[in-house]
Amino acid sequence: MKTTPYFILTLLTFTMLAFLPNSFAQDDTSEYVVRVIYFYPNDIEPQESVPATLSSLVKDVQKFFADEMERHGFDRKTFKLETDENDQLIVQQVIGKFDNTHYYTHYYGDPSRYGAAETEINDKIDRSKNVIYLSWIDLYNPNTVEFQISGIGSGSSSKGRVLLRSTNFDFANIERIPQNHYIRAWTVIFHELGHAFGLNHDFRNDVYIMSYGAAPDQLSYCAAKWLRTHRYFNTNETAINDNTMIKMLTPEVNSTQISIRLKFEIADPDGLHHAMLITQAAQGLIDCKELSGYSSTVEFVTTNITADSTVVSLGVMDSHGNFKTGKFSVSISSFLASKVVPIPDANLAKAVHEALALTPTTSITQLDMLKLTTLKRSEKQEHEIFLNTR
């Protein structure tokens, strides 16, 4: 069973956001750099070309963020890497306490997924600093020569982390790395850093780096707009961060257009910049809105709803590059109750009405249909249909 996806689902992003508090002025240590860690098991030699290869990869990603910002009409901004006085990438090496087999085994099926290596890397993290830690866990798979890579990423507006786990990646010299391996590594780094910067999945287009497309190579306009004021893209920004208020107003259903209108009241004394709506049904971004001023009401209209209750999140970026996410539960029973389901078959319609104890002239709605559990057609008499409810 060999099913390593390029990207491990990063639903973790949201849960992490909930636990990482906003940084306030008095706590700010103003680093805002991406620090690179190279982790390897204690029974294998570290690969010599690691610093050069990692440097090439992350600097390519760094440049690509700038290119994409420019393509969207913004200033060429990107994140900073931790480098020495000669502008060489600093790669902190971490030798694992255990051997390859240990880390290899404590990954698949491990509830924390990055298992033992993650625990040891967490010990190296200085939580008092505003740093995004990007760690490459270098393992080999004894069962195949195939190169595989996956990653997770999460972050608040001040801190973040990315864990990459590769098997059989030959750091060698840049020229010797197969191009598809290099591109795959580059894509995963780009995607997971996106999560570390607070970006969510965006499946609206397969070319977006935050999608699961086959060869994604674009930052969406929503993402670029988000990063425009992000602290990691504006390291000279002052550390102002007053609290953002996000409140959801009662959703409104438009039954003729079969859509739901979500409204949010937002306020921030630092000034508002951008808002992104994420829904559970879309498993990612629905849309984004440009904000201005210090308080605003934003509206989103969506038809992307599949259950009678759902969770929606609104990410709000302020003018000083700090963001906050508000998470809300939306009950859409009334919405589904407004969606009439036409049932042309008279016998089926009769059976549904009877099962739901509705009078024959009452419209059947999507909410009614959710109450039905099983359908059984009588073998002897074709017009006889039995329906159960829950």
Ligand SMILES: [Zn+2]
């Ligand atoms: Zn992801």
